Amino acid sequence: MSGTAAVALGVLAALGLQGVSTGAVAAEARTAAVAPAAPQARTGGTGTYTAGARADGPVRSEVHKLALTADGRRKATLSRRTTEPFGLLGVSWPDAGAAIKGTIEARTRSAETGAWSDWITLEPYAPGLDGVRPAERGSTEPVWVGRSNGAEVRVSDGASAGVLPAGLRLDMVDPDLDAGTSASGAGASGTSASGTAAAGSDVAGVEPAVFSAATGTSATGTSATGTSAAAREAAEIEPGPPSTVPQPPVVTRAEWGADESLDDEGPIYLEKGVIKAVFVHHTTDADYNCADSAAIVRAIHVYHVKTNGWRDLGYNFLVDKCGTIFEGRQGGIDQPVMGAHTYGFNSESTSVAIIGDYTNTAASSAALEATARVAAYKLGQYGGNPAGTTSLVAGATQTNYAGQAFVAGQSYTFNQISGHRDGFNTECPGAKLYPQLPAIRTLAAGPVQNLKVSSVGGGAFAVDAGYETPGPVSVNWSTSTPSSLISKFELLADGRPVATTAPAARTAATTLTVPGIHKLAVKAYHQSGATTTTAAVNVNVPAPKTFVPVTPQRVMDTRSGLGVPKAKVGAKGVVTLQVTGTAGVPATGVGAVVLNVTATAPTELSYVSVYPNGTTRTSASNLNVVEGLTVPNLVIVPVVNGKVDFYNNAGTVDLVADITGYFSTTGEGSTHVNLGPERVMDTRSGLGVPKAKVGAKGVVTLQVAGANGVPAENVTAVVLNVTATNVTDLTYVSVYPDGTTRTSASNLNVVEGQVAPNLVIVPVVNGKVSFYNNAGSLDLVADITGYFTSGGEGASHINLGPKRVMDTRSGLGVPKAKVGPAGVVTLQVAGVNGVPATGVTAVVLNVTATDPTALSYVSVYPDGTTRTSASNLNVVAGQTVPNLVIVPVVNGKVSFYNNAGSVDLVADITGYFRK
Missing domain, CATH: 2.60.40.10 (Immunoglobulins)
Incomplete structure (x- = not known):
């Protein structure tokens, strides 16, 4: 590694970005020009880097200089005047060793608004901050004030008996060469609006030297480390050591438009080539736009070199409040470059300056994150631990901000991520940022927090x-x-x-x-x-569940207080029913129950959801009701805590539930076999039963075992979609096992002229099931969709949901559009919404038809099969009708057919069957 590293005593006490100037405020509204192509992807979060960075080379910034008028002893001033455009200022004097013990203040005029800022206090630098520099001048810290075109300065030596240094001047940095002339028309001659030439031989407007291509923009071969390949080869610089953490994105010097012609001495590298600590700084003003961050960095660079006489910008890295990281002192992002940042401890450390004033305001999360990433990367190159400590040898005898004394040549313990004040007598990095250093250490060292x-x-x-x-x-x-x-x-x-x-x-x-x-x-x-x-x-x-049929019986009725309190369920109301340990259902080993739920006497348009107790109710619903209408629907609902919950959305309603079976987790039940859908009974045509309406108190009995593909033996229950039509009176229909005493349980509730379907899972006794009509007369139609067998060849039930999987109103699962006459939509059910991609024989869906425009019916059937005459829902214009469907799955899909008019269809899944 080339370069001899001297023990540098340099320090940047606190770069100034002070005072809430109106120029800085106005800068928030300024749209900046775009930097070269490479950095545009790293904007820091709020905009382009700044005005002026150009694709054809660096930004050649200007320093405008105006002499102060002194009284020869204790006061010096610069009267309020129009100036060349500038964005950063400071006061300097030729004798670096001369001290000003009083106050130095400036104020500026915003180029956008014309308003003058409050007075800004400028703090002097100590001499020798970048080592022994023959051209070093005494100066204050630089202050970013935003785009300005006017200035006023006052300096007082206060109560001291000394005199002010000779040659005081105001240095104003314009980081954008293309900003143009001031409103007064002054050009490159350096003449101010007052007609007075700027002090010094290098007046404003002097052109910098020609830019060196060896350290130019990315187009000339700049590497990710910020130093061009040619320059690195010429200097015999090997790539820096790899780090244990990734290098974060860094805006290189070429990208932020550094004028490398100012830095003709080259970098100095740490003598031992090892970075043991990272010192965190601030630059003392938080009121800036991140779009100006690169301009601020350029201005600080120019000020440090042209005004202070340093070899280069003092900091190794700078970070803005939006989290953009800028390469500071030249020499390579991956190299142990000697900076001028922490007096007495530069020879074993690097630095990160967070742009802004953190005396009264904490640094942003983005700035802390970026600082942590830089620190972790640099320490990771040398086996450091961002949360650990290290020993640094003092290069000077001094006292830090906390009063700790250091003696040159002796070793002292530091956090590997420390604040400027830990090594030097300064408030930097600010009263609010310093307490954030532990957070930076944690971010850099890990582990991941609050997971x-x-x-x-x-x-x-x-x-x-x-x-x-x-x-x-x-x-x-x-x-x-x-x-x-x-x-x-x-x-x-x-x-x-x-x-x-x-x-x-x-x-x-x-x-x-x-x-x-x-x-x-x-x-x-x-x-x-x-x-x-x-x-x-x-x-x-849970283990796969098998079905155990029970004799249908009523288990809940809010009208009489059966199973739940005697009271209607109000708006947003919930009632909870104990289902295990009653009505033939065991106390344990129950995964789900099969209930026929009926909503009656509703007072308002509403819906009812039945869901597992102790779970969060989803958007799925089971019944949709209108005022005065009685609506039943079959529900297969998982059991949690031995209970199920019933929710009513609006108005009040009475709820009735009849149980027909349960799904057991112990394996003693029956498995499901798909069949159909196929029509097996129709009293209108005499299919399966005599051709005749079923009269009041009438019963018809259907042979199900040994017919229509159902085995003659081992059938424990059948799944039927039963439809009542041509109804002459208010009545109900009960479907129950042949040869058993019919209970009060019902399956359909209908009124005169209504067509109403409902799914029924009914136990099989003697190979038959019976159908009872209470009043008037009606026709009954039954479509079989499957059966349960004790033979073991079927599929077991798996709970899922309830969860909405299809809605033509919103485009969920299928295209967003009503299903038209003779229209079909197909829903993918396998491999989505928690359903396995393979092994699924059937799904359990609660299907709702809403907003129908005509008398119609809806059929749900396996994809890729020929639709039969079986139907699942019968609707009339304007009515909302739900029905449970157990439908076989072919090709992983199921299809929905609408016969007439148009209708929206909604489907909620409650489970599936799997072999």
């Missing part, structure tokens, strides 16, 4: 203190650590990785195939290698 599981979904639903899923599950999480500091996440199932995601991801999914309780957690990998794992959540995969 927690926020929700579980993807087919899983909350049960007790955990979740239940038929297999598919997604886990969502949150963290306060920015993604840029994270390497990856892993989803763990029972301690083993089952999915890996990118740093920005906050969700991962998997499918659990083994029944039982699984522990899911998220493991985060910080870029430092530190890991964090969330607390595990319990996710249960």
Whole structure:
């Protein structure tokens, strides 16, 4: 490595960006020109880097200089005047060793508004900040004031007995050569609006030297490290050591428009070539637009070289409040470049300056994140630990801000990420930023902070203190650590990785195939290698369930107080029914129950949802009712805590529930076999039963076993879609096992002239089922969709949802459009919404037809098959009708047919059958 590293004592006490000037405020509204092509992708969050950075080379900034008028002893002034355009200012004098013990103040006029700022106090630099420099001048810190064209300065030596230094002048940096002349018409001659020439031989408007192509823009071969390949080769500079963490995006000197002709001495590298600490600084004003950040960096660079006489910009890196990182002192982003930032400790450290004043305001999260990334990268090159400590040898005898004394040549312990004040007597990096250093250390060192599981979904639903899923599950999480500091996440199932995601991801999914309780957690990998794992959540995969039929019987009636309190269910009201341990249902081992639910005497347009107790109700609904109408619907609902909940959305309604069976997790029940859909009974034509209406108190009996594809033996229950039509009176229909005593349970409730379907799962006794009509006369139609067998050849039931999977009104699952006459829409059910991609024989859907425009019927049938005459819903114009459907799955899809008019269709899934 070339370059001899001297023990540099340089320091930047606190670069000024002080005072809330109107020029700075106006800069917020200024639209800046775009930087060269490379940096446009790294805008820092609020806009382009700044005005002036050009594709054909650096921005050759100007320094306008105006002499102050002194009284020869204690006061010097610059009267209020129009000036050349500028954005940063400071006061300087020839003798670097001369001190001003009084006050130095300036104020500026905004080029946009013409308003003058408040007085800004300028703090003097100590001499020798960048080592021994023959051309060094005494000066104040520079102050960014935004686009300005007027200035006024006053200097007072206060109560001291000394005199002010000779040759005081105001230095104004215009970081944009193309900004044009001032309103007064002054040009490159350096004459101010008052007609007085600027003090000094190098008056405003002097052109810089020709830009060196060896250190030019990216077009000349600048590497990612900020130094061109040619320059690195000429200087025999090897690439810096690799870091344990990624290098963050950095706006290189070429990209922010550094005028490299100012820096003809070349960089100095640390003598031992090892960075042991990072010192954090601020530049003392938070009121700036991030679009001006590159201009601020250019202005500081020019001021340090042209005014202070330093070899280069003092800081190694600068960060703006939007999180954009800028390369500071030249020599290579990946190199241990000697900076001029922390007096006495430069020879073993690097620096990051956060642009802004953090005396009264804390630094932004974006700035802290960017600072952490730079610090972690630089320390990672040398085996450092951002959360650790190190030993630094003092290069000067001095005292820091806290009063700790340092003696040159002795070693002292520092945090590897320290503040400027830890090494020097300065308030920098500010009273509000200094307490944020621990946060920077944590961000840089890890682990990932505040990592927690926020929700579980993807087919899983909350049960007790955990979740239940038929297999598919997604886990969502949150963290306060920015993604840029994270390497990856892993989803763990029972301690083993089952999915890996990118740093920005906050969700991962998997499918659990083994029944039982699984522990899911998220493991985060910080870029430092530190890991964090969330607390595990319990996710249960229940064993497949088999069906156990029970004699249909009433288990809930809000009119009489059966099962629940005697009272209508009000708007947003919920009633909870205990289903296990009653009505032939065992106390344990029950995964779901089959209920025929009826809503009666509703007072308003509403819907009813039936869902597992203790879970969050979804948008799925089971019944849609209108005032005065009685509506039944079959429900297969998972059981949690032995209970199910019933929700009414609006008005008041009475609810009735009749149980026809349950799904057991113990394996003693029957499995499901698809069949049809096929019409097996029609009293209008004499199909399956005599051709005749069923009269009042009339019963017809249908042979189901040994007919229509149903086996003669081992059939425990059949699944029928039963429709009542040609109704002459208010009545109800009950479907029950042949040879048994009919209970009060009902399946359909109809009024004169109504056509009403409902799904029925009815136990089979003697191979038959019976149909009872209470009043008047009606025709009955039955379509079979499957049966349950004790032979073991069928499929088991898996709970899922309830969850909305299709809605033609919104385009969910199918195109957004009503289904027209003879129209068909096809829904993908396998491999989505928690349903496995393979092995699914049938799905359980609650299908709702709404906003029909004509008398019609809807059929739900397996995709790719010929639709039969069977129907599932019968609708009339303006009516909303729901019905449960157990439909076979072919090609992973099911189809929905509408016969006449147009209608919107909605489908909610409640489970599926799988072999």
